[in-house]
Amino acid sequence: MNHFQNKSFLKEIDFSSAELNYLIDFAAHLKYLKKNNIPHPYLQGKNIALLFEKTSTRTRSSFTVASVDLGAHPEFLGKNDIQFGKKESTIDTAKVLGSMFDGIEYRGFAQKTVEQLAQFSGVPVWNGLTDEWHPTQMIADFLTLKEHFGHLEGLTLTYLGDGRNNMGNSLLVTAAKLGVNIHIGAPKALWPANDIIELAQTAADQTGSKILLTEDPVEAVNGADALYTDVWISMGEDVDPKTRIDLLKPYQINQELLAQAGSSAIVMHCLPAYHNHDTVVGKQLGEQFSMDAIEITDDVFNGKQSVVFQEAENRMHAIKAIMAATLGDLFIPDSLF
Structure with a gap:
């Protein structure tokens, strides 16, 4: 059956x-x-x-x-x-x-x-x-992790940026259910809702997954096998871009932050990504805030530690x-x- x-x-x-x-x-x-x-x-x-x-x-x-x-x-x-x-x-x-x-x-x-x-x-x-x-994304993401590392249990995944969107929710709960340690690096105002954290913690208690929520991006990436980010302003979300970007600037995945995680860490993104000025939105935000990239820098996005296109195919x-x-x-x- x-x-x-x-x-x-x-x-x-x-x-x-x-x-x-x-x-x-x-x-x-x-x-x-x-x-x-x-x-x-x-x-x-x-x-x-x-x-x-x-x-x-x-x-x-x-x-x-x-x-x-x-x-x-x-x-x-x-x-x-x-x-x-x-x-x-x-x-x-x-x-x-x-x-x-x-x-x-x-x-x-x-x-x-x-x-x-x-x-x-x-x-x-x-x-x-x-x-x-965003549950179909999760099967693709954890497939990508398993392909790369050969197993899931005991890995540490760090998600940086807007932690209380669908990606923050889904990664927190799914990682906990699969025995993957999950770190969320985000300002407290953008942490997942308490009821989502409780759901994840209940799952983590059964699998041994460790959950860390922190406002310190360096603490968040410490010991991470994978760094993950998403756009800072979700589709259709009504927020002031300046307030949001000022809040999230410390959580940008760049070479400096990636180096803190180490050379064996992989970099993930559910796409689309504002990693340069090649999109209307990326250019507009980049020029407005004098940034070459928003949530992830181009050298990391297209770097040797990135698996974003393998991850996209896995969808x-x-x-x-x-x-x-x-x-x-x-x-x-x-x-x-």
């Missing part, structure tokens, strides 16, 4: 350590199959709805290629094609889409929306990102594993869990 069959993938905390580890290892297996041109059409004949209230490069590309590789047909519905709460309620939309599609991906704002889609559609729903959680393999496990009628023995 398939332990995952018809389950939705909405947030990491819903899954056990064994289940998360299975998805990471299954993603590695599917990556091997693809690299060796071995077909794996586990979702032959299925139809997948891809709902995007927020724009996306990696998530949309990953779900599209993963669907096609698995033999399914993906249908993209952008913010002008879906009416969440405007002309049609989320619940009504869920019932309609669930009657036509075999699985639904949602990327948008409210976690409540993706939870309602899962509750009322009757098909597996996958969270491609909400304001609270597709991770998403494929999640879709196949929950919709593919696979044989996955319960004894694994």
Whole structure:
């Protein structure tokens, strides 16, 4: 029997350590199959709805290629094609889409929306990102760590910057569930919410993961196997850029901070990154605040310790594993869990 069959993938905390580890290892297996041109059409004949209230490069590309590789047909519905709460309620939309599609991906704002889609559609729903959680990114990130180090338990991951966004939440909880020590280096005002810290601590008590929240960036990177950052102002977030950037400047991943972590540490970023002035936003912020780069410097981003593009590719393999496990009628023995 398939332990995952018809389950939705909405947030990491819903899954056990064994289940998360299975998805990471299954993603590695599917990556091997693809690299060796071995077909794996586990979702032959299925139809997948891809709902995007927020724009996306990696998530949309990953779900599209993963669907096609698995033999399914993906249908993209952008913010002008879906009416969440405007002309049609989320619940009504869920019932309609669930009657036509075999699985639904949602990327948008409210976690409540993706939870309602899962509750009322009757098909597996996958969270491609909400304001609270980014679970498909986690399978890709911890796959990247496992590929690099050969194991997960006992590694130390340091996340720097805005700690109370979806990436801070997801990394904190997932690392704790997987026995990875997690350090968050951020100003206290940008630490994850207390209820998220408590969820992570409960998981860490079971796995032996150590959690450190600190305002000192040097303390945060001490002993780290990986440094991780994200943009300092999230998509659609209404904040004063000067206040935020002044607050986060000490947490920029640059050569000086990376040197404190050591030469064996890897550098990660969920992208997009403002590592130079080659984007409209990066240029605008850089010129406004006299910075060559914002959250990560170009020499680190493109340096030999960076795994950001391997990590980006792994989004597709991770998403494929999640879709196949929950919709593919696979044989996955319960004894694994």
